[in-house]
Amino acid sequence: MAAVAVLEMLMQDYPDLLIILPCWEPDVAVNYTLYSHYAGKVTVDYDPARGANVQTERPIRVEYGAGIRAAKGVRTHCPDKLLALTNCDLDC
Numbered sequence: 001m002a003a004v005a006v007l008e009m010l011m012q013d014y015p016d017l018l019i020i021l022p023c024w025e026p027d028v029a030v031n032y033t034l035y036s037h038y039a040g041k042v043t044v045d046y047d048p049a050r051g052a053n054v055q056t057e058r059p060i061r062v063e064y065g066a067g068i069r070a071a072k073g074v075r076t077h078c079p080d081k082l083l084a085l086t087n088c089d090l091d092c
Helices: 002-010
Strands: 011-014 017-020 030-036 040-047 051-056 061-064
Touching: 002 011, 002 030, 011 030, 011 040, 017 040, 017 051, 051 061
Parallel strands: 017 061
Antiparallel strands: 011 017, 030 040, 040 051
């Protein structure tokens, strides 16, 4: 059961929303790849100095946990049809 708690700290997925690092300490770096039922393969590379770089296999709106920010100037997977729905302040 402890593994489930760690997974919930890394990512929470909903039909129209993916929350990245919802319960993670903002000063701790992490890099992982998980499978989301709604977003498919999700790859996250988070460094406190650079921010979070998130790539998803399928289009979905992405939000971040408290204190976690998106990486600046890094392209993430933002399909053209989903640009208006993403909250990534990246060059999508």
